[in-house]
Amino acid sequence: MAVHPRFNLEAPAVPARNAKATIEAARRVGIGANALLDGTGLCDEQLRIPGARITYRAFLTMYRNLIAHPLPADFGFMQQPFSIASYGMLGYAMMSCATLEQAIQIALKYYRTAGPLLDLSFEFGADGLVITARNAFDLDPPLLTLATEQLFTPFPLLLELLVGAAVAPRRVELGYPAPPHRGLYERAFDAPVVFGAPESRFLLDRETLAMPLAQADADSALLFERSCRELLQDIERHESLSNELRQLLLASPGKLPDAASAAARLHLGERTLRRRLAAEGTTFQAILDQVRCRIATDYLTTTHLSTQEIAELLGFSEATNFRRAFLRWTRRSPTSYRKHR
Numbered sequence: 001m002a003v004h005p006r007f008n009l010e011a012p013a014v015p016a017r018n019a020k021a022t023i024e025a026a027r028r029v030g031i032g033a034n035a036l037l038d039g040t041g042l043c044d045e046q047l048r049i050p051g052a053r054i055t056y057r058a059f060l061t062m063y064r065n066l067i068a069h070p071l072p073a074d075f076g077f078m079q080q081p082f083s084i085a086s087y088g089m090l091g092y093a094m095m096s097c098a099t100l101e102q103a104i105q106i107a108l109k110y111y112r113t114a115g116p117l118l119d120l121s122f123e124f125g126a127d128g129l130v131i132t133a134r135n136a137f138d139l140d141p142p143l144l145t146l147a148t149e150q151l152f153t154p155f156p157l158l159l160e161l162l163v164g165a166a167v168a169p170r171r172v173e174l175g176y177p178a179p180p181h182r183g184l185y186e187r188a189f190d191a192p193v194v195f196g197a198p199e200s201r202f203l204l205d206r207e208t209l210a211m212p213l214a215q216a217d218a219d220s221a222l223l224f225e226r227s228c229r230e231l232l233q234d235i236e237r238h239e240s241l242s243n244e245l246r247q248l249l250l251a252s253p254g255k256l257p258d259a260a261s262a263a264a265r266l267h268l269g270e271r272t273l274r275r276r277l278a279a280e281g282t283t284f285q286a287i288l289d290q291v292r293c294r295i296a297t298d299y300l301t302t303t304h305l306s307t308q309e310i311a312e313l314l315g316f317s318e319a320t321n322f323r324r325a326f327l328r329w330t331r332r333s334p335t336s337y338r339k340h341r
Contacts, residue, residue, distance in 0.1 A: 009057040012053040013112070014056055016046070016048075018115050019042070019059060023036055025075070025080075029072055029075065035065055036062045038061075039061050040054075040062055060117070071146075073180065074184055076148075076150050077188055078154055082154060086154070087114050089227045090107065093106050093225045094162065096213075096218070096220040096224055097213055100159070100210070100212075110229070117139070117151070118136060118151055118200075126206070127203075128209060130202075132201045133200045144176060145176055152172065152189075163213060164214035166190075167208055171192045171194065172191055172192070172201070174193065174197055178195035240280050241266075241276050241277060242287060246291060248262060250294070250295070255315075292315075292325070295313075295314060307334050307335070310322065
């Protein structure tokens with residue numbers, strides 16, 4: 001199975017509540033728990049442990065067991081009352097934010113704590129937000145369709161819960177042909193739905209992002225985000241060399257090591273580091289750029305450091321080079337980004 005290098009099949013990254021919800025949904029259509037748990041190495045008792053997490057390998061095995069049975073057309077759509085608890089700590093962190101855009105910024109940073117079967121990217125632009133879902137686990141068509149339905153169709157319900165009013169996307173694009181039950185999509189989203197698109201995307205207007213949240217609470221937001229950060233760090237400790245390198249670089253914001261120094265601190269030779277990163281589909285420079293971008297955006301939004309000072313902290317010889325790099329990373333200049341935030 002081809003797996004995106006950001007994910008590790010053996011890492012305990014999926015909340016057990018996801019498996020319990022899948023089992024409950026399957027029971028409602030006549031599929032027993034034993035049928036889903038076959039070959040996973042899991043049992044009901046393990047899934048009842050508060051805060052438990054399971055591996056992606058076990059969770060994917062559950063889903064392959066599930067789609068081996070005939071499923072009703074609407075199985076991938078919400079079949080029970082929506083609850084913010086479905087997203088765990090991430091849901092509560094989002095709900096406590098001041099605006100929808102702030103909530104989505106939290107989702108951008110910590111969505112992996114919710115154990116999604118698809119890799120997400122969040123792109124903010126002049127027109128609004130585009131959430132793109134990519135096939136990180138090389139899912140075959142039936143499972144990819146089901147995973148996309150289960151990811152996207154709760155979004156309108158989540159948005160309504162957050163802002164206290166119905167919110168429809170501008171458009172939904174799906175990277176697979178229209179299924180026989182396409183009418184369910186239009187009713188679920190109350191928006192134009194395009195099938196056969198290059199990628200699956202959920203689009204929101206700019207005006208929607210500015211909407212205040214119904215249960216904003218700054219103190220709670222800080223506490224919940226801290227919990228999300230700890231969960232994500234715990235997940236990433238079990239994962240790839242890419243993430244191990246990313247954490248090493250993030251821990252050295254004032255003096256980022258070069259490839260040779262980073263390799264030595266990871267107890268590897270530089271050539272071995274580069275070869276293993278290539279096997280995970282990335283490079284040292286790509287990860288360094290990601291970390292520089294993250295640190296730069298933090299500095300721009302939380303400090304009064306000048307562009308020159310930030311450039312020096314990130315290892316750029318000149319502020320001009322930093323400005324060019326930041327424009328490439330974010331499509332904004334440092335000054336524009338700071339002003340916008």
